[in-house]
Amino acid sequence: MTQTAKMSLTAAAAALLAAGVTLTTTASGWTLPGFGKTPATAAAADASSGSASPTTVALATPTATPATAGALPPAQLPNYRAIVQTQGPAVVGITVAGLHKVGNMESDDDASSASNGQGGDDPFFRFFRGIPGLRMPQQMNPGAQPFRGQGSGFIISSDGLVLTNAHVVRDAKQVTVKLSDRREFSAKVLGSDPATDIAVLKVDAKGLPTVQLGDPKQVQVGDYVLAIGAPYGFEQTATQGIVSAKGRSLPGESVVPFIQTDAAVNPGNSGGPLFDASGRVVGVNAQIYSQSGGFQGLAFSIPVDVALKVKDQIVAHGKVEHARLGVTLQDLSAPLAASFGLDAPNGALVSSVVPGSAAAKAGLKAGDVITAIDGETVHVAGDISSRVGLARPGDKLKLELWRDKSRTTETVALGHADKDEQEAAAAPQGASLGLALRPLQPQELRGSGLDHGLLIERVAGPSQLAGVQPGDVLLALNGKPVQDVEQVRAALKSNPKQVALLVSRDGQQIFVPVRLG
Template sequence: MTSSHSNMKRPSRLVLALIAAGMLGGAGATYFNGTPATAASPLASQEQPLVQSATLPDFAQIAQRYGDTVVNISVRGLKQNAVQPGISPDDPLFDFFKRFPNPNGPESSQQQGPLPIFGQGSGFIVSPDGLILTNAHVVREASEVVVKLNNRKEYQATVLGSDPKTDIAVLKIDAKNLPSAPLGNPNELQVGEWVLAIGSPFGFENSVTAGVVSAKHRSLPDDSFVPFIQTDVAVNPGNSGGPLFNSKGEVVGINAQIFSQTGGYQGLSFAIPIDLANKIKTEIVATGQASHARLGVAVQEVNQTLADSFKLDKPEGALVSSVDTASPAEKAGLQAGDIILRADGKPIVASGDLPALIGTAKPGQDMTLEIWRQGEVLKRTARLGNIDKDIVTNAQKTNAVGEGRLGLALRPLQPEEQREAQVQNGMLVEQVRGSAALAGVQPGDVLIGINGVRVNNIEQIQDTVKLAKKSVALLVQRNGRKIFLPVRIVG
């Protein structure tokens, strides 16, 4: 009985789907047996939908026209081998595992020296004389790079340069009159727009997958310099370095990463915007390397509680939790507790927007910063430095909730504690309870600021808490690292 009930429901759903498809088809008019529906239709009096019709891009034409611009990349190299593969000699369990025989044979467990490595990825031709863009991680540690075209011709490629910070590499093959992919403007992409990927997932060359733009300007934890394009295009190992096309057949990104709990595609794919990749390509072709600017701050997200603490209208911007000594930021007068709202006129909505802008700017460039400090909007100009390593990071994000009073037992720092913490003023947290505990404050933390003002004494903290309506932002130092923790004040 249950089974027949179930079978009866399926056709009804199918009929409804077909009817719905008929009503929404065409350019707004509905046709039954070749006759257009008239105004007498009961649907005619209803409000018209926002989108009357949607036209799918011609995926077949894009793949046919630009598939030859996509290449398969094979790499070979050597990687230093530990005595026990997969276990570092520095690992505490190294001696333990060394006692057991290796399933690959006694010789393999004692093998010394480098091991051969093999890998595959994708890329695409950007100039008829053989310039190819791909990901830096595709050619990492490669001593030999082979590029295979869609017509199955193979070329030995030279790596002109590689930039790990943006994950861009530029290859060159000795060939002429090659088909090249046109480059588009990723800033014109809209969320929900169709996009197409071509690459070699798991070695299946020239595979085509399609989806939509899920979001723009995504900041990922390990790539703060790149404002990624997020899509739901099926991307798997081997797609790395391949192009992401828009509906016009223009490359708007380079497929670079996926977020997955299985190692395979789970609906979250990320591409490097092509304008950033093209900038890096130009620098690498000219100088063999890419340069990145440095401001010299650590920033964190501004949530609603922090926005309330700093009296901001909305939770936007990059909250400066620390400023590097002698950095461009310090020379420009930036302070911990400043909230950067704009950089060169561009709004900083999420904290990740700032490092992405700075990391792609030129060293030596003057950048105008609009900051929020103590209820006022100020402007500062910083001459950006040149970064040698990625020291512009997002500080740990905090989603603090809590009720009750501040809940801190504090005492002034002793001179030796000040020297150890390398601070002139501050209060040592001895006990934590209530809202402060829920916010993440811990005994042993050094409280050095409240609501962007340096802490000098207990009375100053008490006065600030009395005047706070919803919350206060505590700047604490823990193990040499500074971070703001928002603490709610109730009652």
Template sequence: MPIKKLIVSSMMVAGLLGGSAPLMAAPQLALPDFTQLVENQGRAVVNIRTVQTVREVVRDVPEGMENDPFAEFFRRFAPPQLREYQAGGMGSGFILSADGYVLTNAHVIADADEMIITLNDKREFKAKVVGSDARTDVALLKIDAAGLPFVKLGKVDQLKVGEWVLAIGSPFGFDSTVTSGIVSAKGRHLPDESYVPFIQTDAAVNPGNSGGPLFNLKGEVVGINSQIYSRSGGFMGISFAIPVDVALDVAEQLKKNGKVSRSRIGVSIQDVSKELAASFGLQDAQGALITSVEKDGPAAKAGVRAGDVVLQVGGKAVDGSEDLPRLLGGVLPGSKVELGVWRGRALVKVALVTAEMQDEDPRTAERAYKGKQEGGQDEVGTTTGLALQAVAPALLQKLGVKFGLAVRGATGPALKAGMQQGDVIVGVGGEELQSARQLVQAIQAVKPGDALALRVLRDGAPLFVALKPEKKTR
């Protein structure tokens, strides 16, 4: 009853007060005003139209026979003819300096025969390509003009997640379109994009926005709008911008040399999982795990080996595998670099001299091994769920290893670890596999709950798998 009385009393008080008691207003949050920013910086944003001559070989059906039953016959045997036509593209960019240097995306001007840049005041100029870099998707253009408005440049390291940003560009050809949003994430790594720690935003970006600037509230460019994540082809709330510091480093090299030179050390790498970290004695899942070392490459000459985990490059931390190519890419070829490598449960310093990365994109490299299994049976490791067989000498030579065990089947712990039929085990931890007995001994030495790092070739590509053996049951 006391509770009911309290409710009634409260209702009576509310009735007596009626509408005379003022309600407490919720605090009003001031939204940013972008008008001054657009007025001051929008003049340095440009529209880019491209023209490309497309040539294709066609076999035409004689006129008037398009609907004839024999049209396909004539099409197949008609003499080939070369047809040419003009295809157009569009994008955005921004002026870096008063003398006409313009920054945009490499994919905006790729394969273009002609580029027309339209300024904010509607003046048009033909542009020349100073250089472009497909790995970062950055291109530097030059127009013959002077006294041009140019952007202010910001510092990406001062950009914060949640901060307001503004995009200006020409989506679908609509010049000087302004959209806003916030920084959704920083240092976002995308598949096959090892050299760019993208800025993720929810500022609307659509076809034609590519190459345009991303501004902070100070009116400074912090990124180049480059990509969107979409299932429809249009904007769905996720867009990515190249950090301006990355773009400027590329632009400086393009301006000076016409190309970008990057360092390589001759290794293949993968991420370090929690299980692999534990197996190597690492407290945290961090660094770049080396899965293979190129023969006679910089890393091999310095004594780096498979199973090493690179934690530092020149004193800078390698948090994940994607950081290693980016940090090395910022080093001039032929430079001496010190790596901090985790080996034998201790940090080891390794000094090496980097080599120059070749122009070809490693993503197009063919994988030689197709998972073929040969050789006699030699099953081991019954507590792992692995069914294994020795690999024939001819296939070992093809794979470039001295010994290997092919996976014929994977169940239990092996299946949970992600082992697949056709995988070839070629190493245990940082050691090369020399015999089946070596693998058995390594499995028997694993403590309950711990994982064993197995080095595996899958479709010819090396990777490490963390396998947790189970205790035998009788």
């Protein structure tokens, strides 16, 4: 070895040592400590196999340097190769086929959606897209658009339970699960939950490989993570990164406290697993933030404990029920905290309480600051949204409150989200508008300058075809002002063939004709 080569090697080793990596030499070259194996156990294994004992390269100076106060212990790099080899066989590709109703297609379902104006300008989106080149020809049915697509998933039980994203299998008539060994199985969708974006599939097989499940609560910002999935249909693709943040609340996704990472994920990764450095699944890859449609360094995963809670309900009951507290919350700023007599801006400020809700029955009122739930400190409003959204209706929570500059507690029995967010789409013995409606809160009325109306939270079916959008405010139906959902239900019981909706959008009022028959 030349002197120059020796110097380069020494410099490289010194750089790795500074990063907390121990280097050893063997007959075959340089190696790193293995996955699940310390250098000591690796040396013992080499000795037992008859190989030469590795020589530790000592790069530290002979004189011991006193530990600096607050110094961090060296981190051990994960063995990504071992994680892929041991856990990769349980990661599956999911191919779906079906029909989308025209006008009911979201940006995450159609590879052309970014160019057709249907949500393509929203940088937050779920990243399931159709495989390039697998667009199906338009058929005779003018009310539906055929589609095929590719997502990802992972096996959690040897008898064929698979977790993936709900948006991967939405509207799918055929679902096929493909293993890394090229076996393919037709899958049944046991159930899905749009609120958390989790779906459970079942394939008819035994003895399948399964992933190891981890604890997302133990994962910290800066920890190594590995994603495996099928971006753009390229199966068994592995990418690595770190945890960038925890407990992220995304627009319209308050139920899920997302794990943010910088592991490269792209369309087709949806539903695939996120592994920690020990090779255990801690998340389900679900969304990215992108202004280009591809990966830009911001990916979001559903904590696996959230997914497992949803799975348990789906397996037991075939559906998922979510609870509702019935309050509007906002984060505390330092000035707000000071005005309420708090030393620090920790907690969630109650800005309004829905009449008749669980919160109202428990005595909560605007101006209360929720500082803890069941003994766990509340830092931001998202802590409450995710905790309540993942609870079951009827569950009781002990809320610690800051009220009138003193501490108090209230116990609340949670209500039912589906009943509180009454959907006109489910109106019995009547036509379906396809709208999810709720009354405007007082502060929303003040901010909009309106004196009445129902906020349109979700749109499907006839109303979506007519151009009604989430965020519109329904003011009147067939010329009659509406104050609550029951008025809408009553107007639909006669099964009208067409209705006229007066909606407020961006400060302007427009009539939208909706054909129902």
